[in-house]
Amino acid sequence: MSEENPLVLVVEDERDLAELYTTWLAESYRVRTVNDGRAALDALEDEVRVVLLDRRMPDLSGDEVLDALRERGLDCRVAMVTAVEPDTGVLEMGFDDYLVKPVSREELTRTVSNLLVRDEYDEGVRRLFSLASKKALLESERNRKELEGSEKYQQLLDDIERLRDELDDKLARLSETDDLTRVYQDIARDDGEE
Structure with a gap:
């Protein structure tokens, strides 16, 4: 796989699910997988283009990881991939997309592709x-x-x-x-x- 392929960071505490997402995405992207919020913060770097982020994790929640990512000013797209049903509180969160588990391969790969397309346009x-x-x-x-x-x-x-x-x-x-x-x-x- 070329170093030119975008890097996707999968943050998922359920290891089997993290491996499944990685398998689905590895055909088209470079994928890095971590299994907790603290490891996600360590893995965040400028090269990461898309983050797939679980909301409920035992050590540091996905919401906290998202806040830290935005505070650092990292320019990447974030999709929450979670079993947490959304309410109007999500309107204040800094994610780009939100997928409710279970997600299909098609839904996950389409979301990553769409986020990369969005990344090409300006902030507005x-x-x-x-x-x-x-x-x-x-x-x-x-x-x-x-x-x-x-x-x-x-x-x-x-x-x-x-x-x-x-x-x-x-x-x-x-x-x-x-x-x-x-x-x-x-x-x-x-x-x-x-």
């Missing part, structure tokens, strides 16, 4: 993708009535709309690419498009 566009992912996540896991009554969810909708307005010209130019189409699905769904 990445932020919009992250917010759209959170919106889609909440809409798939929570009922509409609960969301409509949530101030945090309404703020999320306002933030998406504001960012869309700011990025309108840029998104129009980017929408001509196939890569954008792959990661733009959640945003398009918000407009009622399929």
Whole structure:
């Protein structure tokens, strides 16, 4: 495998699951696997492009690892891969995507691929993708009535709309690419498009 392939860090305390994710990803990426939060902090470096992060770990939670990663200013994309059902509290977290276990090989590999595509765009566009992912996540896991009554969810909708307005010209130019189409699905769904 070429040194040019992106490096993915898998942080998962269930060793069998960590090995499975590594096997699935190793065909296309360089993969480093750690089994606890402290080891994750030691393994984080500038070369890591994507982190797949479990939320519940015994020594240091995925939430704490995520906070430390963002405090260090590391420029990598993060997907939480966890059995923790999301609530509106996830809106304040600095992840780019969120997968609820169990995940399929296709879902995991598609997520890593999409995160790498997102990484090519500037911060504003990445932020919009992250917010759209959170919106889609909440809409798939929570009922509409609960969301409509949530101030945090309404703020999320306002933030998406504001960012869309700011990025309108840029998104129009980017929408001509196939890569954008792959990661733009959640945003398009918000407009009622399929």
